[in-house]
Amino acid sequence: MSIISIVNQKGGCGKSTTAVHLAYWLAQNKNVTLIDADAQQSSSSWLARLPKEIPNAAILDPEALFDAIEEASNQYDVVVVDGPGSLSEITKTILDISDLTLVPCQPSGLDLSSSSKILQVIRQRQKVRGGQPHVGLFLSRAVKGTVLLKEAQQALSQDQRFPLINSIVYQRQCISDAPIQEATVFDLAGSAAKAAQQDYENLFMEALSYLG
Numbered sequence: 001m002s003i004i005s006i007v008n009q010k011g012g013c014g015k016s017t018t019a020v021h022l023a024y025w026l027a028q029n030k031n032v033t034l035i036d037a038d039a040q041q042s043s044s045s046w047l048a049r050l051p052k053e054i055p056n057a058a059i060l061d062p063e064a065l066f067d068a069i070e071e072a073s074n075q076y077d078v079v080v081v082d083g084p085g086s087l088s089e090i091t092k093t094i095l096d097i098s099d100l101t102l103v104p105c106q107p108s109g110l111d112l113s114s115s116s117k118i119l120q121v122i123r124q125r126q127k128v129r130g131g132q133p134h135v136g137l138f139l140s141r142a143v144k145g146t147v148l149l150k151e152a153q154q155a156l157s158q159d160q161r162f163p164l165i166n167s168i169v170y171q172r173q174c175i176s177d178a179p180i181q182e183a184t185v186f187d188l189a190g191s192a193a194k195a196a197q198q199d200y201e202n203l204f205m206e207a208l209s210y211l212g
């Protein structure tokens, strides 16, 4: 069993979109559940409308959340946790129980400077937990060939403690359209969806290798 969370207090960086795609992708050959710890409940309501059923629950109380994740980890191969768009007790609870936490960062100056806050919190939890959880940063909603993307790659590669995953999730219309279509990009046809599937697959394969 593994507990994989997606955290970053920066709103709109792609946590819920990544969490849903990760759960859906893993569910091809694993027993997976998703726990939605965000008050907006976007990932759990999205999952409820998908063709393939994935068990999920929305939990907002930090203590109840810890217990629910622990319990789920005894029942499922993988528990995916979608974190809130704020730095709260909930985020710390998630970091206290995750095996691997993924941090999506949008390549913009503001997003990068706010990511230093979540990395500070992660470093402190790692200190308390003897190095856990494993962490992978990744670039999310990136626009190909931009100076911003290049600068963000450089900025996020600086800190050896928090490796930057090579795979990038690019900004793609088919990804933002997926929830309205009651789908993930894995359910969609066409070359744009294929490219998005590849982005996610590369990201997830690389991220899973961090679990050892």
Ligand SMILES: Nc1ncnc2c1ncn2[C@@H]1O[C@H](COP(=O)(O)OP(=O)(O)OP(=O)(O)O)[C@@H](O)[C@H]1O
Pocket: 009, 010, 011, 012, 013, 014, 015, 016, 017, 018, 038, 040, 042, 083, 084, 085, 086, 140, 141, 142, 169, 170, 171, 172, 173, 175, 176, 177
């Ligand atoms: N790679 C992408 N390409 C295009 N649109 C994207 C991509 N990733 C996410 N989005 C869109 O960006 C918006 C924010 O994404 P999402 O809800 O996943 O972010 P979040 O980090 O969970 O936000 P919050 O902090 O509010 O929970 C959504 O409209 C989503 O469809």
Ligand SMILES: [Mg+2]
Pocket: 015, 016, 017, 038, 040, 042, 043, 082, 083, 085
């Ligand atoms: Mg969200």
